[in-house]
Amino acid sequence: MTTELTRVIDEQALRIGERIRALRRASELTLIQLAERTELSHSFLSQLERGHARPSMVSLERIARALGTSQVELLAAGDPHQHDPDDPRPDIMRAPEGARGPFSQGEARLLVHGASAFAFEPMEWVGANTDPGPYYEHQEDEFVYVLSGRVLLDLQREGISELAPGDSAYYRGGTQHRWCSADGAEFRMIVVKQAPSGVGTRG
Structure with a gap:
């Protein structure tokens, strides 16, 4: 059997x-x-x-x-080097490491070993898309910080804002959002989302 x-x-x-x-x-x-x-x-x-x-x-x-999540966040669950939620030691990730995968119109790399052990899900996002694609929406708050390039951040109800390197935005859960390149050139961002409540994080 x-x-x-x-x-x-x-x-x-x-x-x-x-x-x-x-x-x-x-x-x-x-x-x-x-x-x-x-x-x-x-x-x-x-x-x-x-x-x-x-x-x-x-x-x-x-x-x-x-x-309300991304492919890379789901793929991160399969990371064989998952951080134990009960382990108080810091999680150190080297540049070649981290789950990678497509996210909307670009590519993302998760910046921790498995998102389920942490209160936040930080990732690096790289793209050159001029089409923002459909809106994303999730219950968790999110923060974005532009490392390079120029980004059009569309927060549906609040409208579109152009972000340059060093600019950031914080928006509440439930905010429909999407982004794209302002000029067709590649841009890089750090995106930090709260971990969903009740999904294995500590506290």
């Missing part, structure tokens, strides 16, 4: 599935509701949460957007 454990693809798939389940529950969504939002089947999402399936990048993007 095949056991629950032997049907798990691997530990990375299991950790990603557990992260998706935790975020779904924190958002107070049922599997059926998440399936409706993502246009993915209920059975596939159930298998995914239990580590019995591995999502494509397209599926991961749909799930991330429905849960």
Whole structure:
């Protein structure tokens, strides 16, 4: 008889599935509701949460957007070097390290070893997109700081602000937001989002 454990693809798939389940529950969504939002089947999402399936990048993007997060934050759950939430020691990350992946119209690198152990989810975001794409919205507050380039930050209700190197913005959870290059050149930002409540962080 095949056991629950032997049907798990691997530990990375299991950790990603557990992260998706935790975020779904924190958002107070049922599997059926998440399936409706993502246009993915209920059975596939159930298998995914239990580590019995591995999502494509397209599926991961749909799930991330429905849960108010990003692909890279979900992929970070599979980091084999996860920081233990009960370990009081600092988390040191070297330049080549960190989960990387697409985020909206650019690429992001998570700046901690697995987001679930920390109260904040800091990442480096690089892009040159002039199309801001669809709005993102999540329950957590977020802070952005421009390292280089010029950015158009669109906070839907508040309008568009142009940010230059050294400029920053802080906006509350529930704020619809997106960004793009102001001139078509590459830009780099630090993005720091609060960790979702009830998803494994300390305190």
